[in-house]
Amino acid sequence: MKINFNMKVKPYQKFAKYYDLFYSDKDYKRECDFIVEVVKKYGRNLGNFILDSGCGTGNHALLLVERGFKVIGVDISNEMILRARNKVKIKDTANVPEFMQGDMKRCQLNQKFDVCISMFNTLSYQIKNQDVLDYLTNIKRHLLPGGLLIADFWYGPTVLRSKDDNLIRIKRLEFGKDKLIRIAETTLDTFHHIGILKYQFIAIKDSKIVEEFSEIHPHRFFFPQEIILFAEMVGFDVIGLFPGYGLERKIEDKDWECVLVAKV
Template sequence: MKQWYQELFSNYAEKYESECYTHGTQGEVNFIEKELNYNKNAKILDIGCGTGRHSIELTKRGYSVVGMDLSESMLNKARENAENEGLKLDLRQADARNLLFEEEFDLVIMICEGGFSLMETDEMNFQILENAAKALKKNGKLIFTTLNGLFPLFHSVKDFINSNSENQVNMDNNFDLMTFRDHNTMEIEGDDGEIMVLDCNERYYVPSEITWLLKSLNFTKIEIFGCKLGEFSRKDSLTTEDYEMLVVGEL
């Protein structure tokens, strides 16, 4: 049986790019470039690359990027987008829980819940972090965003999600404080015009959890910041107002 994220992203590539959270690419890549010290020789892995927005922008700026995603539909859109830009992009269909890369990349990115936090068990989410770490060279860096567990402690997740997207309507919502998982039923229109009814299950993390997980994977430096759309910055301290957190880990 397909998981909700597989069903969604098999039929959402076109509408995905109209979502507000996909419109901050330039500023997000500015941050990524700065974290790389503008080293054009750096090799980058984009896990959960989706329709390729970060991979394409980084390639345009002269970096070597491998983009991977579970969804062939999203990858097809990424290929189309790259072709429209006159770019050749290394895009691969793969499951982030089963990657085979070992010490190949200077940087791994997972932006906008690119796999991590969407999985149905904590063990599966950890597998994604583990594979990201394995893919990094010594002294490599991991940059990712994930759902901030501090947010639903102080806010209504239901109210936030309902007001955050014009394309979706939540019918039912239940954030479990024991597991930090949000279970909600979402109705959303796919690219084919049909309504999908999805039973979603997303994991929120608190900073101490992320720090512990990355330390267990031998990251020696772990920094967590607030996450503002298109304006990633080390100056933003994480607060309860941040729906996502921005994580930078170094091996």
């Protein structure tokens, strides 16, 4: 299947409402341990100011402020930012992240950061070559000299080996009589390096369907030399590509999540 670049996609417009429920088992704490490990190892002289690009509902940002970082989160989706801000409202401490709506390909925050994190495939949402370049260029613009980029993405060699084309996966959450169901259908556009994820959501309350909607989430996958070239083209020094989420070993063709670690 080929991606239609003119297709209007609005990921997370409706999914935002259910996002934290569907990812309640995601190990954000472990990912933050990894971020801290990278900063300790490769950013020894850096300060503690983090830009969370594609912060979503704020899960990394909220954990990172608890570990002493100052964090600003930016997300293109208003619906995700609203949810992140609601989490801040119920905190009884002044030490909270700030969340802003913005497209990281072009927004200007008028601040410079020590570290930029771009987690859970936010980089993969930049599907055209120019999008990737704009995204990385604007992140670099927001980093101090020596600043670090930590960005994960779908790892191309594993995507092609996984035979995920036309694969359907179902995730079902149950709360007594209420159910939330997500049907995910993946088709691959190997020419453009894109996995087209079509999600269908069904919410059931008291045995009745109360909501049903679909969202398309195109995910770009990157091959090692391709992402290194993109990063170097915009002026980053690539430190390495690591499996999600550890520095102990190199990336292998069985790893879905690959983390680019680069320095200005």
